[in-house]
Amino acid sequence: MATDARQQAAGVDPARIEQAAALLAGRVRATPLVPSGTLSKRVGAQVALKCENLQRSGSFKIRGALVRATKLADAELSRGVVAASAGNHAQAVSVAARERGVTAQLFMPAGAPLAKVEAVRGYGGVVELVEGSYEDAAEAARDYAERTGATLIHPYDDPDVIAGQGTISLEIAAAAPATRTIAVPVGGGGLAAGVAIAAKSELPGCRVVGVQAEGRVRGTICDGIAVKRPGEVTGPLLDEYVDELVTVSDDEVAQAMVMLLERAKLVVEGAGAAAVAALLAGKVSPPAEGEVCAILTGGNVDATRLAECIRLGETAAGRRLVFTTVVPDRPGALASLLATIAELGSNVIDVAHIREGFDLHVRETAVRLVLQTDGPEHGDRILAAVREQGFEAQPEEAPDRS
Numbered sequence: 001m002a003t004d005a006r007q008q009a010a011g012v013d014p015a016r017i018e019q020a021a022a023l024l025a026g027r028v029r030a031t032p033l034v035p036s037g038t039l040s041k042r043v044g045a046q047v048a049l050k051c052e053n054l055q056r057s058g059s060f061k062i063r064g065a066l067v068r069a070t071k072l073a074d075a076e077l078s079r080g081v082v083a084a085s086a087g088n089h090a091q092a093v094s095v096a097a098r099e100r101g102v103t104a105q106l107f108m109p110a111g112a113p114l115a116k117v118e119a120v121r122g123y124g125g126v127v128e129l130v131e132g133s134y135e136d137a138a139e140a141a142r143d144y145a146e147r148t149g150a151t152l153i154h155p156y157d158d159p160d161v162i163a164g165q166g167t168i169s170l171e172i173a174a175a176a177p178a179t180r181t182i183a184v185p186v187g188g189g190g191l192a193a194g195v196a197i198a199a200k201s202e203l204p205g206c207r208v209v210g211v212q213a214e215g216r217v218r219g220t221i222c223d224g225i226a227v228k229r230p231g232e233v234t235g236p237l238l239d240e241y242v243d244e245l246v247t248v249s250d251d252e253v254a255q256a257m258v259m260l261l262e263r264a265k266l267v268v269e270g271a272g273a274a275a276v277a278a279l280l281a282g283k284v285s286p287p288a289e290g291e292v293c294a295i296l297t298g299g300n301v302d303a304t305r306l307a308e309c310i311r312l313g314e315t316a317a318g319r320r321l322v323f324t325t326v327v328p329d330r331p332g333a334l335a336s337l338l339a340t341i342a343e344l345g346s347n348v349i350d351v352a353h354i355r356e357g358f359d360l361h362v363r364e365t366a367v368r369l370v371l372q373t374d375g376p377e378h379g380d381r382i383l384a385a386v387r388e389q390g391f392e393a394q395p396e397e398a399p400d401r402s
Contacts, residue, residue: 014201017166045286053299061092064161069096084141087116089155094125115302156190157231166194173202180290183275186210187225189234196241224271254313269301318376
């Protein structure tokens with residue numbers, strides 16, 4: 001099996017990626033490469049964002065899925081196609097199968113984001129939810145393929161899929177030939193492998209840095225790259241072509257999502273923001289000369305998850321202050337506290353009265369306030385002003401997610 005994997009890996013080369021680009025011409029979007037002044041200042045080099053979140057089906061996955069589906073013979077198509085996915089690959093396979101005139105059977109983890117599940121169904125895919133992780137869904141997909149003869153379209157461990165994803169680098173090279181560093185999220189490794197192979201051919205001297213999620217084993221907001229390890233085909237390619245692997249935390253990813261939303265006006269899911277998170281956290285060194293490209297891999301995030309990530313990102317950046325205090329239980333007491341906060345320009349998001357768990361006088365009440373601030377220094381000024389008014393404010397520490 002290992003020998004077969006090495007042979008398949010050896011078959012993924014720049015020529016195969018060029019062939020994939022020809023197959024995809026007019027069928028996928030040449031997504032924009034958008035300069036980011038915010039990131040450029042932070043990194044110390046010109047940074048551009050490759051916006052695959054604006055791609056068909058909402059992620060880069062359509063590239064590899066279309067290449068693989070296009071190469072299927074009629075006899076293979078007659079037995080149908082099947083795939084396992086946390087969401088983006090399932091959407092891409094559904095679109096690719098629809099173009100070939102067949103229906104795709106998709107196995108997805110039961111905890112997959114609802115927006116992704118509904119999107120798959122909207123593209124015509126048949127969804128079966130599987131309890132457990134992506135690995136459990138992948139096992140169910142393999143069993144289905146063996147039982148029915150359907151063709152399994154793997155999300156990353158397939159030479160055609162890898163070649164399709166590598167076409168992103170061809171677009172980067174054409175639009176920004178001065179690129180000397182590419183930061184790319186890594187899950188199973190299909191995207192990073194394809195991008196790195198093409199980048200080494202098209203952009204001499206270009207470093208490729210892969211970005212993994214710290215919580216890919218125990219749980220992470222980066223569901224799209226929550227894969228425990230690269231595949232048998234992608235593993236050797238990553239070892240050969242990717243220069244460095246770094247990891248990012250959920251807090252760092254959430255901050256990146258907020259930055260992209262506020263400054264670049266781009267909605268990006270957790271996995272899609274991983275490369276930007278690495279740049280913001282200083283985990284990717286700028287090149288001595290030339291430009292940096294961060295690949296935004298997808299934008300398929302539902303409103304509820306996005307709101308949670310915004311909250312997490314603001315808290316991690318010190319832009320959300322939570323504290324508890326005790327106020328006299330009489331008219332005007334709470335209003336006086338809120339007026340002090342308002343004078344310092346903070347927005348009150350939530351106020352909750354707490355009457356249990358505190359040693360309170362009969363004429364006192366505890367309140368828990370959630371405030372938006374401009375950052376840690378602003379929060380410190382608010383706490384100081386509240387205490388000057390005679391309130392003993394006790395700030396809550398952000399939970400440890402290490």
